[in-house]
Amino acid sequence: MxxxxxxxxxxxxxxxxxxxxxxxxxxxxxxxxxxxxxxxxxxxxxxxxxxxxxxxxxxxxxxxxxxxxxxxxxxxxxxxNRRVLDALTSQAEAAAFANVSHFESKANRDFAERLAEAAGPGYERVFVVSGGSEANEAALKLARQIALSRGEASRWKVISRQPSYHGGTLGALAITGDPSAHAMFGPMLQEMPKVPAPVTYRIPAGLDEENWALKCAQDLEDRVVAEGPESVLAFIQEPVGGVSTGALVTPAAYMTRVREICDKYGILLIHDEVMSGGGRTGAFLSHDHWPDCRADLIVMAKGIGAGYLPLGLVLAPRDLVETVASGGGFLHGHTALGNPLSCAVGLAVLEETLERGxxxxxxxxxxxxxxxxxxxxxxxxxxxxxxxxxxxxxxxxxxxxxxxxxxxxxxxxxxxxxxxxxxxxxxxxxxxxxxxxxxxxxxxxxxxxxxxxxxxxxxxxxxxxxxxxxxxxxxxxxxxx
Ligand SMILES: Cc1ncc(COP(=O)(O)O)c(C=O)c1O
Structure with a gap:
């Protein structure tokens, strides 16, 4: 209550x-x-x-x-929220900031551990940044380094859906399906391929929701083939959409096919759960609604910090992160990376969310x-x-x-x-x-x-x-x- x-x-x-x-x-x-x-x-x-x-x-x-x-x-x-405010204040008083190049923090460790536990098997590592756009950019760069560590240097294209929203920074905008934003900023972007989103309200004549969803999935496969599968790094989608589609719930048939297509061509699947993750859809991760379509990387923000502080993150499997780390480490960072204050807030938000059901x-x-x-x-x-x-x-x-x-x-x-x-x-x-x-x-x-x-x-x-x-x-x- x-x-x-x-x-x-x-x-x-x-x-x-x-x-x-x-x-x-x-x-x-x-x-x-x-x-x-x-x-x-x-x-x-x-x-x-x-x-x-x-x-x-x-x-x-x-x-x-x-x-x-x-x-x-x-x-x-x-x-x-009292618990979050208390966590914020006590962390701020203890150490408002400590840079990752000098210190580890208990707040970062505890938050990562608790979040990985909530996300379930396959997502043991948490890369903490300051928001959704930043987190999507981090996921793209991590995906690229994963490909390089596998000896697949030709992979760099990230396919996404039209319409979609993955953020306002230039890298995130490149994978965002928003033609009017691209009309303005397009010359500054590395354009990435787009495929139709399996919208459920205005379905082309003669098709039902499932046939249309399967056709959209086929469009994805066709696009992968047309681009050259060896050049495709990742496919990114919002399992439950946000403002770009008005909370589109991706049809199950599409989700199943997407995972199959990604496996077939060795493409990383990224789920943008910036808006849908953290419990908002009635599951901790929105992709939990489709057990046969689990992502390789998951991006979260918004509800995970619940607006108390800027917070975003990438969830990744331990083995992929270890491969990147062994190959010289993830070449990416920001001043506020893994900062203790945001992590303390993230942990309090998570505990409050889970303990209160x-x-x-x-x-x-x-x-x-x-x-x-x-x-x-x-x-x-x-x-x-x-x-x-x-x-x-x-x-x-x-x-x-x-x-x-x-x-x-x-x-x-x-x-x-x-x-x-x-x-x-x-x-x-x-x-x-x-x-x-x-x-x-x-x-x-x-x-x-x-x-x-x-x-x-x-x-x-x-x-x-x-x-x-x-x-x-x-x-x-x-x-x-
Ligand atoms: C699905 C999705 N991805 C990414 C973003 C970008 O997040 P931020 O505004 O925190 O940069 C948003 C923001 O609305 C979003 O809804």
Whole structure:
């Protein structure tokens, strides 16, 4: 059960002061918040965060919000978790930092040991970095060194799915399936081959979900052959997708074939579990839902640090890491590599997740949430699909549920729904991969600590927001009919 906390009247009035009246962005000479990088001058400022506890957040004007998306699907434990804060403080007091070139740390060792145990056999080594993009880059470089240690220097191509999201840094962007990002940054990237993702909502005419999934898997094999199998290093996929596909749950037939194809051609399989790992989907690793498709390398971030500190990692088998180490070692590093503070937080998050049974809780709560979202879909035609596993869930918006026709991109429906929800005190996460051309959805992915009562409140506020969105977009719905 989540904490029941409400901001008293005296506290709310304390938070209201002159500083709370924020000028529009871009009107000050210096010292602007980070939003100025994305918002043209004059854009209204966002509310200022005052405090957060459990799944509740308050701005400095005293407005209360329920976080229905765990921030960017990261804050698995909600906010203000005592165990994590204590671990953070005591590690900071003991040794806030120690560089891996000079020291080992107990925090790093304990975190790695506990995480490898939770991941299960085959993932004994943990390379700790500061986020998902960094972790994907580390996985790519580790994969390359594994190939070199096997005498396979010709392997360097990493095939990925279209659409997909693996991060914003240039290496991670090269394997991200997002044509509009590639249109902008393409000249700076080493382009990597893409194959269609086995999407489940808009399936080509004449095919059912399984046939389409098998066709997508065949596309992967064809692409491997076309590229030259000896040049293909790895295939990377999100077992349960995030914002790029609106929580696409990969069909089982596809997963099975992918493992077979990777084995057949000696290709490393990487699972990007940045958003889906750590218990969010009702299993500790989301690929545990498909026992016959285990990855060679696993990438995690987001929920593993639960938003308390930047944290990402690569899970790898002991033998592969030993081969690389014996051959001269992994040629990769960052200042914050394996830092004790992030590891102490990671360990506390992990213990809290496992000891409170939050993985199982995510499965139970997710099933209930999915039922309620489908119930709303039946009453609000703006919802075309509900997808996901556990508490990694998304709702897709359509102008016409019969034809699955999306809204025009210019309508920016997910951003509008997110704005309406925020006015109703509900936080929803959305981000337009491929500038919104791949579909319109928002993530409904609350923290794993959400109580039954809080889930009621989330669904009430969501329903209110959807009915307002339905009214706001009704003219667009009719236009195409
Ligand atoms: C599946 C996936 N991979 C990688 C990333 C990049 O992680 P980060 O934003 O921590 O760099 C994200 C972020 O949303 C993600 O969802």
């Amino acid at each position: 989540g904490p029941s906390f409400s901001l008293g009247a005296s506290m709310s009035s304390l938070l209201r002061n002159d500083l709370d009246v924020l000028p529009p962005l871009g009107t000050l000479a210096r010292g602007e918040p980070i939003q100025v990088f994305a918002a043209p001058p004059g854009t209204p400022a966002k509310p200022q965060i005052a405090r957060a506890m459990g799944i509740e957040m308050w701005d400095t004007a005293g407005n209360r919000y329920l976080d229905a998306s765990s921030g960017p699907v990261a804050c698995n434990l909600g906010y203000g 939050l993985v199982e809780r995510s499965a139970v709560l997710g099933a209930e949430l999915k039922t309620r979202l489908w119930d709303m879909a039946n009453r609000y035609p703006i919802i075309g699909d509900v997808r996901g596993k556990g508490l990694l869930m998304a709702v897709e918006f359509v102008a016409d549920p019969a034809t699955k026709r999306p809204f025009p991109i210019e309508a920016a429906v997910p951003a509008a729904v997110s704005r309406i929800a925020m006015q109703n005190g509900l936080i929803l996460y959305t981000r337009g991969t491929n500038a919104g051309r791949d579909g319109d959805w928002v993530m409904v992915s609350p923290p794993l600590v959400t109580s039954d009562r809080e889930l009621d409140e989330i669904t009430d506020r969501l329903e209110k927001s959807l009915s307002q969105a339905e009214a706001e977009f009704s003219s667009l719905r009719k236009l195409g009919n």
